[in-house]
Structure formats: C-alpha cells, structure tokens
Amino acid sequence: MSERPVLHEYAASGNCYKVRLTAALLGLPLERREYDILKGETRTPEFLANVNANGRIPVLQVGERFIPESNAACFYLADGSPLIPSDRFDRADMLRWMFFEQYNHEPNVATLRFWIAFVGEERLSEAQRAQMPAKRAAGDAALKLMDEHLATRAFFVGDRLGLADIALYAYTHVAEEGGFQLSRYPGVSAWLRRVEEQPGFVPMAA
Amino acid sequence: MSERPVLHEYAASGNCYKVRLTAALLGLPLERREYDILKGETRTPEFLANVNANGRIPVLQVGERFIPESNAACFYLADGSPLIPSDRFDRADMLRWMFFEQYNHEPNVATLRFWIAFVGEERLSEAQRAQMPAKRAAGDAALKLMDEHLATRAFFVGDRLGLADIALYAYTHVAEEGGFQLSRYPGVSAWLRRVEEQPGFVPMAA
Numbered sequence: 001m002s003e004r005p006v007l008h009e010y011a012a013s014g015n016c017y018k019v020r021l022t023a024a025l026l027g028l029p030l031e032r033r034e035y036d037i038l039k040g041e042t043r044t045p046e047f048l049a050n051v052n053a054n055g056r057i058p059v060l061q062v063g064e065r066f067i068p069e070s071n072a073a074c075f076y077l078a079d080g081s082p083l084i085p086s087d088r089f090d091r092a093d094m095l096r097w098m099f100f101e102q103y104n105h106e107p108n109v110a111t112l113r114f115w116i117a118f119v120g121e122e123r124l125s126e127a128q129r130a131q132m133p134a135k136r137a138a139g140d141a142a143l144k145l146m147d148e149h150l151a152t153r154a155f156f157v158g159d160r161l162g163l164a165d166i167a168l169y170a171y172t173h174v175a176e177e178g179g180f181q182l183s184r185y186p187g188v189s190a191w192l193r194r195v196e197e198q199p200g201f202v203p204m205a206a
Numbered sequence: 207m208s209e210r211p212v213l214h215e216y217a218a219s220g221n222c223y224k225v226r227l228t229a230a231l232l233g234l235p236l237e238r239r240e241y242d243i244l245k246g247e248t249r250t251p252e253f254l255a256n257v258n259a260n261g262r263i264p265v266l267q268v269g270e271r272f273i274p275e276s277n278a279a280c281f282y283l284a285d286g287s288p289l290i291p292s293d294r295f296d297r298a299d300m301l302r303w304m305f306f307e308q309y310n311h312e313p314n315v316a317t318l319r320f321w322i323a324f325v326g327e328e329r330l331s332e333a334q335r336a337q338m339p340a341k342r343a344a345g346d347a348a349l350k351l352m353d354e355h356l357a358t359r360a361f362f363v364g365d366r367l368g369l370a371d372i373a374l375y376a377y378t379h380v381a382e383e384g385g386f387q388l389s390r391y392p393g394v395s396a397w398l399r400r401v402e403e404q405p406g407f408v409p410m411a412a
Contacts, residue, residue, distance in 0.1 A: 054310070054349055067298050069305040076298035084356040092273050092282035095301075102309050106259070131334055145259055 006031045006061040007075070008051050012035070012118070014110055014170035015070035016058040017204045021166050022074040024202040025082055036117065070170075071098045074163050083162050094157045097164035100142070101171075108139035113178030136179070143175065143185050150187035154194060161198055169195045174204065183199040210408040212267040214257050214324045218324070219243070220316055220376035221276035222264040225412045227372050230408040232287055233391045236248040244324065276306045276376075280303050289368050300363045303370035305346070307377075307401070314345035319384030343384070347383065349391050356393035360400060367404055380410065 005016055005024075009016035021031045035041040035057055043055045052059045052068045055071045059066050060073035068085035069074045078084050085091050112135050124132075144170065149156065173192050176182055182189050195201065213229075213236050215222035229236045241263055245257040249261045257275045258265045265272050266279035273279045284290050291297050318341050321330055330338075352374065355362065362370035379398050382388055388395050401407065 041333055053354060054306070062295060065295060067295075067302055069302040071300035071305050072298050075301050076294065078293050079297065088282065088285050089268060089271060089273075091285065092278050092323075095281050096275040096278035098309055099277050099305070100260070102305055103275075103313075107309075109312070127336055127340065130333055135335065148259060 003063060004029050004031050006033060007073075008033050008035065008059040008061060009057050010035055010037045010042075011205075013057065013114060014113075014174065014204070015106070016164055018070045018170045019058050019073045019077070020206075021170070022077045023201045024206075025083065025161075025166070025198060027200060028077060038053065039118060041205060071163070071167050074166060078163055078195050082160065083166070085158055085162060087158070094162055094164045094191070097156045097166045100145075101167045102162075103139065104145075104170065105173060107141040108135040108142060109178055109180060110176050111135060111178075112139060112180075113171065113174060116179055117177040117204060128161065139175070140177070140181055142185075143172070143180060143182075143188060146191075147185040147187040150191045155191070161195060165191075165195055170204075209269060210235050210237050210290060210291060212239060213279075214241065214267060215263050216241055216248075218410075219263065220319075220410070223313070223370055224276045224376045225266060225279045225283070226262050226412075227346075227376070227408060228283045228289065228369065230348040230412075231289065231372070231404060231406045232283060233406060234283060252267050258319050267367075277308060277369070277373050280372060284369055287364065291364055291368060293364070298404075300368055300370045303362045304373045306351075307370075307373045309388050310344065310351075311374065312377060314341040315384055317341060317384075317388060318345060318386075319341040319377065319380060322385055323383040332339070336397045340353065345381070345384070345386060346390075347395060349378070352378070353391040353393040356397045361397070367401060371397075371401055376410075 007016065007019055010030060011034060020030060037057065041047065041055050044085045048055055051066060054068055056068060059072050059074060060075055067076055085094055107151065112132065115128060130165060155161050155170065169192065213222065213225050213240060217240060227234065243263065247253065248263050258272055264276050265274045266282060268282070273282055289410060292298055317410060318338065321327065321334060361367050362374065370377055375398065376392060381405055
C-alpha cells in the first residue's frame with residue numbers, strides 16, 4: 001500500500017478491533033481517529049457527509065476513499081495475503097463465516113454486550129428490553145454452532161488462521177460482558193487461546 | 207466448474223434468488239432442490255446434519271461440500287468473473303455493500319416482507335409486532351442511503367453490474383410486498399430497471 005490507511009473508529013467496538021487485529025497480524029501500520037459513539041460523534045453532519053453516510057464506524061480510509069463495514073475493511077487490508085485462502089471453495093467458506101458473523105452473531109452477542117456493559121440495562125427502552133430473550137437465545141445458538149464446528153478444527157477455514165477467525169474472535173472473546181458463559185463452549189474457548197497465540201496478535205485494549 | 211452445483215432453496219426467498227440470478231447472469235447451470243421453510247423443512251434433523259447446521263437456506267452444494275450464506279454462495283459462483291471487480295478497492299467496496307445488505311437491509315426490508323406477505327400480520331407474536339416500527343424506519347433508511355448513492359451512479363460499484371447489485375436487487379425489487387414505497391426512491395427505481403435489462407437476467411419467479 002502506498003499510503004498509510006486511516007481507521008475511523010471507536011476503540012471499544014469489536015467491529016473496529018477486527019480491522020486493527022487484521023492490520024497487526026499483517027504488520028501494516030494504521031493511523032487511528034477516535035469517535036465517541038455514545039456522544040453521537042458518528043452522526044454529526046460532517047461525519048455523515050465526509051466519512052460514512054450510514055453514521056457508523058469502523059470506516060477505513062484509503063487516500064480519499066472510504067470503506068465502511070468492518071469485514072469489507074478487513075478484506076481490503078488482507079487482499080492478496082495468507083489471511084484470505086487462495087483456494088476458491090475456502091475463500092467462499094471464509095466469507096460464509098463472515099456473513100454469519102454479521103447476521104447471526106454480531107446483532108445478538110455484540111448488541112447484548114453494548115446494551116448491558118455500555119448503555120446499562122436500566123437505560124434500555126421497553127422495545128430493547130423485549131428483544132433481550134430472543135437475542136440471548138440467538139447468541140447462544142451462534143456460539144453453539146461455532147463450538148460444534150471447532151470441535152474437529154483448529155480454525156474456521158482450512159488449517160490456518162484467516163479473516164473468518166478474526167471476524168468471529170472480535171466479539172466472542174468479550175461475550176461474557178454481554179452475559180454469555182464461554183465455559184459452556186469448550187471448543188470456542190480453546191480456539192480463542194489459539195488466536196491469541198498467533199505471532200503479531202494484539203489485544204483489544206492495545 | 208467440473209460438476210453442476212446444487213442450490214438448496216426456497217424459491218420465494220430473495221436470498222435464494224440472488225444465487226439463481228448470479229448463476230443466470232454467468233450462464234451457469236444449477237440444480238435446484240426446494241424446501242418449504244413455512245413447514246420447517248430446513249429444521250429437520252436430516253437437513254441440520256447434512257446440509258446446514260444453521261437450519262437456513264440457501265445453501266450451495268459443490269460436490270460433497272456446502273456453502274451457506276447467500277452472498278458467500280454468490281461469491282463462489284462469480285469468483286474470477288467480471289461480476290467481481292478486479293480492482294482491489296472496488297472488490298472491497300463490493301463486499302461493503304453486500305455486508306450492508308445483510309446487516310442494514312435484509313433484516314428490515316426482507317423481514318417485514320416475510321412477516322406481512324408470508325406469515326400474515328395477524329399471526330405475528332407481540333414481540334415481532336413491537337419490532338415493526340423500528341424495522342420500517344431502518345428499512346427506509348437503507349433504501350434512502352441506496353437512493354443517494356445511486357443518484358450519481360448506474361450501479362453500486364464501478365460502472366458495471368456486479369454482485370453488490372445482485373445482492374441488493376433481490377429484496378429491493380419486492381420491497382413493496384413489505385409495505386415500502388419504492389416511488390419515494392427514484393434512483394433506486396431507475397437502477398432496478400437497469401438490473402432487469404442485463405443480458406441473462408431472470409425474474410424471481412423463473
């Protein structure tokens with residue numbers, strides 16, 4: 001890459017951490033700009049006009065161009081690297097787990113973490129509170145599916161760590177902040193340790 | 207591809223249609239196997255054990271291997287074709303719109319269509335009914351974002367149709383079945399017609 005990409009982020013967001021972890025595992029430097037989502041700093045007219053009309057972080061800036069959506073930003077950074085399998089089936093299978101992450105995992109595991117650990121249960125709306133049991137069940141179903149898949153595998157796709165692992169690690173390793181019990185998922189717990197042993201791994205707080 | 211892939215599907219699902227539309231635009235034959243999701247045919251022990259432990263369709267079968275997640279299945283079929291941009295930024299930008307589709311569009315536009323046109327409003331649970339206003343607002347926000355993006359572009363990424371257009375076309379063109387008014391989004395409406403004019407295009411009912 002000819003210039004250093006800029007990550008527009010909120011550091012405590014698992015979606016933002018994915019992009020940092022991808023860059024760290026690849027040894028790529030990133031410039032970081034922090035926004036406080038709890039203060040609405042990604043919904044200002046300036047942010048909506050210049051960074052992301054969708055009002056969300058992370059956004060990866062490459063020169064004057066912007067890539068919203070965490071998993072797309074990871075794909076951009078890792079394109080051509082061993083974090084994306086060179087085999088056609090495995091490449092699609094990697095994306096399968098990344099779409100699973102955004103559809104079945106993040107809206108449940110990450111949302112409950114955000115509601116419980118960041119917003120505070122006492123501040124939730126009635127509509128949010130009504131969704132908690134369904135999100136709890138769906139989050140546990142996602143963790144169970146991961147656990148079964150990992151029972152016979154070291155990583156999600158093929159035999160080495162890739163973007164599917166990074167995407168799923170981000171919110172899984174902090175799932176207990178959302179009230180999930182990781183001890184119920186031994187395959188997931190062992191995989192979390194394997195991800196953390198990778199050369200170049202950086203923790204979320206780094 | 208050495209053998210004909212098998213699409214495990216429910217034909218009225220936009221997610222399944224994406225895979226058929228991708229195959230049609232590429233001139234690839236697909237074998238189709240139909241499951242009635244309203245009768246729970248994707249939650250049987252056989253389906254969960256042999257096709258997709260997540261109990262969902264579409265699943266693309268390639269030989270003895272299976273790819274769940276509609277957008278991953280489309281990526282598999284289109285890998286190496288002009289439906290995926292060869293430019294690195296554009297490739298990530300395509301994925302950006304596909305993740306947007308699964309996170310911001312499908313859970314709102316497709317879910318309201320399913321609840322209203324397939325389940326029937328009178329059969330919804332209280333918890334589902336309580337989510338309808340938020341899903342209506344979020345679905346309209348997704349359509350508005352698409353409309354603004356399309357105000358100055360023929361297709362979502364670059365200057366030709368690609369997987370981002372296919373992914374977003376699937377549920378947008380039937381959004382009115384979920385109570386959305388497409389006449390409010392002239393950029394989207396014009397783009398729908400451009401997609402339908404592509405050589406090889408097949409309608410959802412084909």
